[in-house]
Amino acid sequence: MAEQAGRIPEGVDTGRPSAARLYDYLLGGGHNFAADRALAERFLRAQPNARTIARLNRAFLRRAVLFMVDNGIRQFLDLGSGIPTVGNVHEIARRADPRARVVYVDFEEVAVAHSRLILEDDPQAEIVQEDMTRPEEVLAATRETGLLDFSEPVGVLAVGVFHFVPPEADPRAVVAAYRDAVPGGSHLAFSQFTGDLQPAEMAGIVEVMKKSQNPMFPRTRAEIEGLFAGFDLVEPGVVPLPLWRPEGQNTDDPDRAGIYAAVGRKI
Amino acid sequence: MTPPELATRWMHALTSTAYIPLSHAEIQQELRDALAQLPSSPESVANRLVSLHATGPDSLRVTIEVLAPTFELPILARLSSAYAHAMRLDAFDQQEQIKVAIVRAKQRVERTLKVSQARFREVFDSAALGIVITDLSGRCVEANDALARIVGLSRGADLHDRDLRELYHPDDSERLDAAYRRVGAGLVNGFRDQRKLVRADGEPVWVHLVVSVLRDADGEPAHHVTMVEDMSELHLLQRSLDHQLLHDSLTGLSNRQHFVTQVERRLDGTPITLYHLGLDAFSVVNNGLGHDTGDKLLKIVANRLGELAERKRAVLARIGGDEFALMTTSDTVTSTVEEIQQALGEATFVDDHGIALSASIGVVDRPPSFATAAELMRCANTALRQAKARGKRQWALHDPHDDARRRGRYALAASMPGAWEHGELKIVYAPIHLLETREVLGAVARLHWDDLSHNDTMALADSTGLSLPIGRWLLREACAQAARWVEEFGAKAPSLHIALGALQSRDEDLVADVKRALDESGLPPERLRIALDVSSVLAGDDNAVVLHDNGIVTALDGFRGGHDELAVLAEVPVRTVITRAPAPGRETPLHQAMRGLITTVHGFGVRFAADEVHTCAEADDWHAAGADGVIGLLPALTAAEVTELLATAASPPPAAS
Missing domain, CATH: 3.30.450.20 (PAS domain)
Structure with a gap:
């Protein structure tokens, strides 16, 4: 993997908790440190349902990828992929079609190093270290991998990441830039925290995360729908995450999920 | 509860405690297998649960709750302790993995810092x-x-x-x-x-x-x-030296080298226009009034063009003795050309001589950004030469297609002598069909080189001066071959037709060459037909007459039906005219006109043939218009192929379908 010496890395400090490792802990993973677990405990006090939400979000990722595979998508761009714990995009997609190709995008040093470790012998998946809110750089690095063919539909995954994108970063422009880089028929899978469903818990989460490296910005359903400009939302639209095309009988209380999900198809 | 029911209940319990990245059907199958294995090996079931990632905080509790009614306590106890052990090992593995990731991330950060420091050091030091x-x-x-x-x-x-x-x-x-x-x-x-x-x-x-x-x-x-x-x-001082390297000492303008680098800098899609100016008749000034006057005049020209360049924010350079170059952006060529002529045309008094100048100008307008500066300079120069060829005060726009064509032709012409020497030029024989009977009348000997047709090859040979030696060689070789056919097949051998290039048709040695070819090969003269280029008879050349006097039947090739050509038919004893006109489709005005033309030709007692006729439909059109023969209906063959055909055919060579 080529060294990118153009940017000075922020450094590695395991004393500062990271959202990627927090998510790993909530999913029952062991790729985390004391500081991450301490943050997770505070998170759980604000939102006792957090483990379920993490599990549901991961399950949504799987359903969304399989939905895209069913719609002919064979290449994926996973934005803010984090620490791949279990059920990674390339594993899910490849069970459906071994030719599937994936480019993961993350910025945090440890998450990137961990992904490299897992993907180092995999010719069809790669991680690029870029800030997903800077699409030009992400797309340039992605093109450099040569893994994705931008003349063919791409499955763009922004699952559980946009609640870390502040309004100043102009999330609509970010989504639009990815949309404009991919051809018609490409898909966007999206999930993010909202205050619409459990306002009190959401406020608690925002408070807990305010002082971390990854403050959070919940969005309303209307705001999320606005991000899908230029996409046709596939049924059932922007919904509480467990209601997005559940597998079999849904047993989870949708309103306690605290998080919306949607998939759109580029017109 | 049946095992499938138990597996279903277990699945629902587990999937609400942990994320298992499989479909429900797949999880159910895994758990069914686990149930079957549980009594004999609770340890392997525990490992399976952990590797499935059924490792949420409550996954073990719900497992025991689901399984307790069906399985004995000792089995569940073994399952629990094996599960705890597997979880411990799994956590160790994951911690190990994240530690490696941390170490690598740190190494990478340090390496990146080192590279960046090295880069800084390099900039700083150099x-x-x-x-x-x-x-x-x-x-x-x-x-x-x-x-x-x-x-x-x-x-x-x-x-x-x-x-x-x-x-x-x-x-x-x-x-x-x-x-x-x-x-x-x-x-x-x-x-x-x-x-x-x-x-x-x-x-x-x-x-x-x-x-x-x-x-x-x-x-x-x-x-x-x-x-x-x-x-x-x-x-x-150093900078002044640099200036001298890049500027012309007489006029102070940029020199060619400096100009080229400035053109290069603009080759980024900027809509530039290059003007290559050559002063008309400047040598007359230099020779007639002396070099000092010439130099003064050049300075004045430089000044006037400098004012123009400043107005247009253009780059100006003196790139040769009496040649200047101007580069403008987003320009209108015609008005700039006019401004240049105006600037130069104003009479100038140098050492009491009033002199009005003009320039010939070659223009390259908005070249593609992939062109190199050197290419553009060459193109501008070519356009200047074209302008000069038209006279004074002229300008010419570089035509990229024309240039490509010319270069392609030059390259081809340049490689022709080598190709001939290496035997790459071949002689092939195309059949002539008589339209009335569809019989093959004879074979036309033609040159074949690369993908070029006979006519293109001859035209190219004309431009290189090779056409005479090549034409003589064709004459000799084809006559020798035709003689061999006569010897072998007698009356069934095809008569030989040779179409000569324009130069050879007018060559004063032609008749001697033809006679020598006949003598050396022993080919009877009546078996040879020579087609002369129509331009030779129009020019008043008498080769056609002399050949006729020597008993050789002649034709005129390249016939276009002009009045001058028809007039010649009355005077020159030719048997046939050959045209390369397109086939006159029936029901078209062209058909009528062609019919009329052919009738006129027949009126002179001359037959009419068409070359480059490749389909039966075209042959039919010609037939309907009254033509006598066509060439090209079957592909041309090598001598060996013709021989083979003659040997196998009962009747004369390639029979028309």
């Missing part, structure tokens, strides 16, 4: 600018050798720990100090200035300064960076 980093009190933390040289020291290290203010000229010291403080306080991001420093030997040195601030990790100003450019006399 820069032509002096660079010094000072702390906020003005103490030099680091300075490069370039700065040391500017102030008359040998190494950057000599400046270490010294106060940068010691280098300021006393006149400037106070003002500079204040400017640095403003940057250090974060009031401004930096400043630029032109000031004096004092060299080690006490001499002042003029410099450009660019000062900016370096911030620490918390964003607070920590150091100043000062870049220093030497503006001293020595430095200026």
